Amino acid sequence: AVKVKAKNQLEDLKREGEVKHLAFSASLLASGQGHTGPFNTEITLIFKHVVTNIGNAYNRETGLFTAPVRGVYHFEFHIFGHGSNNPTSAELVKNGEKVFMSWTSQPAGGQKASNGVSLLLEIGDVVFMRMWANSRIYDNQSHHTTFSGHLLFTM
Structure with missing residues (x-):
């Protein structure tokens, strides 16, 4: 019984060790x-070009990051747009609630807005990017519009 318990404890430690390595980085297209948008309602942005997804906590099909372990995570996002009557704007959302946003608007030329935040997340908390209604965001093979996150430490 002790041997089984030790083996299970070792497996738990291995899993915990794996979970401590979490990082993702993706661009929009x-x-x-x-361009993505404008739409008459806000939409979840799904960042499809995944460069890094260590720990597989980011879902490229839904655009959702789901915390597999309690800890402090850092997220950053950069959104790019071309000048128009529509702003370039998006917000970082945790469990359905807006946390931080980024917004820029100008009639001509390229524009970029960025933001970042460190959050204490519980297991199962969901973080994603949401584009505001009537916004317009651009991306191309240079990957101007990005969303990244990583675990700083477990708690």
Whole structure:
């Protein structure tokens, strides 16, 4: 019984060790170039070109990051747009609630807005990016529009 318990404890420690390595980085479009939006409602942004997804906590199909372990995570996002009547704007959302946002608007030329935050997340907390209604975001093969996050430490 002691041997089984020790083996289970070792497996738990291995899993815990694996979970401590979490990082993802993705850009909006998987390929090509183009604008996302404007739409008459806010939408979840799905960052399709995943460069790094250590720990597989980011879902490229839904755009959702789900915390597999309690800890402090750092997220950053950069959104790019071309000048127009529509702003370039998005917000970082935790469990359905807006945390931080980024917004820029100008009639011509390229524009970029960025932001970042460190959050204490519980197991199962969900973080994602949401584009505001009537916004317009651009991305291409240079990967201007990105969303990244990583675990700083467990708690």
